[in-house]
Amino acid sequence: MTSDLTLREHLDAHGLAAKKSFGQHFLLDLNVTRKIVRFAGPFEGRAVIEVGPGPGGLTRALLESDAGKVVLVEKDPRFIPLLTELDDGSGRLTIVEADALKVREAELTEGPTHLVSNLPYNVGTALLIKWLTGPWLPHSLTLMFQKEVAERVVARPGDDAYGRLAVISQAVCEAKLMMHLPAAAFTPPPKVASAVVHLVPKAERPSAQMLKHLERVTAAAFGQRRKMLRSSLKQLGGAELCERAGIDPEDRAEVIDLNGFLRLARASAGETPPAEPATDGPTLMRRKKA
Structure with a gap:
């Protein structure tokens, strides 16, 4: 597999740099991307979609995994040649040049599909809401966000980060924060730290x-x-x-x-909500009212 140094060299050779307007920050350390893929798996031959692969740091780790098919959705045409170089002719890799906010994921794969991505910072929350509330829901989602967004996904009542994103995410999925990454792990380094969240859809969730x-x-x-x-x-x-x-x-x-x-x-919605189940203690955390 290509080393971290080679990835950087490829970027330099192609004269490529991250675009601020796309919220791009590249994760090139294969040791880190392998760890993320381990959190996301095992895939057991199922397909994986990666959004915003950029130069392919995470893609390389996915291609080392037991994923049956790896589908890349990349909006920036500058990276298509670099990603094409990863195709070994086995038919496992598919590259789609498209805006992930507009793409129909159900048309890209068949059967249960995992989603593993280092999401562009400027559209990460919008993409998560799309997947949680739209017609297509992955088998699991392993996503990297800005740290503050990741904390909002997993927050509980009373936490400073608790809000709408936590409620929507946890209504649909079990959500767990898996790891933190410092800004120095990225090229170029963002102004904030990042974190990886793993979400698994619940068997019973709202319509x-x-x-x-x-x-x-x-x-x-x-x-x-x-x-x-x-x-x-x-x-x-x-x-x-x-x-x-x-x-x-x-x-x-x-x-x-x-x-x-x-x-x-x-x-x-006009429905009669079920009664609150009896408990030995309070079901809601309360604060003193002002």
Whole structure:
């Protein structure tokens, strides 16, 4: 396999540099990319889609793995020649020059498909929401984000990072933060650290229609997160909506857990939310109200 030095040499030889407008930061250390692929696998012959491969640092590790097919979605045409050099003629590698926000992933592979990517910083959150709420959901997602975005994906009620992204992500998937990477690991180094998150879709998750209601509720609640829910959710029913969902209308969004938001979404959709299960202790973490 090509070394880290050779990857850098290839970039220099082709006169290529990261484009700030594309949010590009290249991870060229094959030891690190192999570790990410181990977190993502085993693939057991299933297909893998990688978004934004750039010069192919992560791609090389994927091609060493047990993935049956590796599909690259790259928007920047400058990197297509470099990625083409990785094709050994076995038919495992497919390169698609396209905008990942617009591509239809279901048309790229057949059967269960993993998604493994060092996502461009400027579209990482938008891509995650697309995959979580759209018609195509991968078998698993192993994604690198800016550290603050990764922390938002896995945050729990009461955490500073807890918000809409955490609720949507955890409604659909089990989410775990796998590793941190310093800015120095990238070329060029970004101004922030990065982290890898592994997400596995739940067997039971909200329908596409219910996810739309969940998005509406969380957008309103966290859009005015310092306000009580009776105020932040006023346009959706305010105190009455909360009461139908079994939620204290004087609580704030930051203390409502996933089940609470799911009940609010069901109430918003006109459904009767299931009763809160009995527990030995409180189900929601509460803070003193101002």
